Amino acid sequence: MSKWFYWNTALFFMVIVQVVTHFTFPTLSLPIIFGFIGFLFFLFNWTRNAVFSTIRNIDNRKTKIKLANLSKKVMPFHRYTGTTALVFIMMHVFFIVNWYGFSFNNIKMIFGLLAFINLIFMVLTGWWRLVKPTGKLRRIHLRLGISLFILITLHVLF
Numbered sequence: 001m002s003k004w005f006y007w008n009t010a011l012f013f014m015v016i017v018q019v020v021t022h023f024t025f026p027t028l029s030l031p032i033i034f035g036f037i038g039f040l041f042f043l044f045n046w047t048r049n050a051v052f053s054t055i056r057n058i059d060n061r062k063t064k065i066k067l068a069n070l071s072k073k074v075m076p077f078h079r080y081t082g083t084t085a086l087v088f089i090m091m092h093v094f095f096i097v098n099w100y101g102f103s104f105n106n107i108k109m110i111f112g113l114l115a116f117i118n119l120i121f122m123v124l125t126g127w128w129r130l131v132k133p134t135g136k137l138r139r140i141h142l143r144l145g146i147s148l149f150i151l152i153t154l155h156v157l158f
């Protein structure tokens with residue numbers, strides 16, 4: 001199994017802990033709800049990377065085919081799930097900035113902003129691959145995914 005499954009699971013539980021320990025829990029405020037849903041859409045798409053890297057590394061042919069078929073089923077929605085993540089995160093940002101304002105002295109906001117910009121490029125390169133499916137664009141899209149994962153981890157951690 002790919003190490004990404006463990007990293008994704010770790011981030012998932014970290015976000016759950018942050019959400020359930022939030023002072024508004026169990027009611028939850030709009031920014032938290034939108035941030036959490038946007039995060040779930042991102043994680044769903046990013047898990048595809050974990051599945052792909054398992055397919056590449058696993059020896060068992062049966063499991064390889066099973067995972068490849070599963071990935072193929074989800075693939076037609078990949079761009080839409082990614083775009084949906086961006087729409088939810090836009091609402092998250094809208095409510096955050098409306099309620100709290102924006103401060104460059106707030107480390108959570110800085111990492112959030114960097115993750116947001118990264119997510120925009122992630123979605124753009126995802127759609128761009130439809131027009132120009134090159135290996136270079138595939139690598140850029142993948143690297144943007146890795147940096148987005150790191151930035152979201154830092155955003156949620158601080």
Ligand code: HEM
Pocket residue numbers: 015018019022029031032035036038039042089092093096097100102108109110111112113114115116119152155156157
């Ligand atoms: C890809 C982009 C983003 C994702 C996936 C994301 C996700 C989340 C999640 C899941 C939470 C709830 C957990 C927690 O409190 O740590 C959260 C909280 C928060 N986010 Fe984001 N966020 C993003 C971008 C941003 C941006 C751009 C900003 C600032 C403009 C921001 C500001 C905040 C703040 C201030 C909180 C805490 C709110 C509170 O405690 O009431 N986020 N975010």
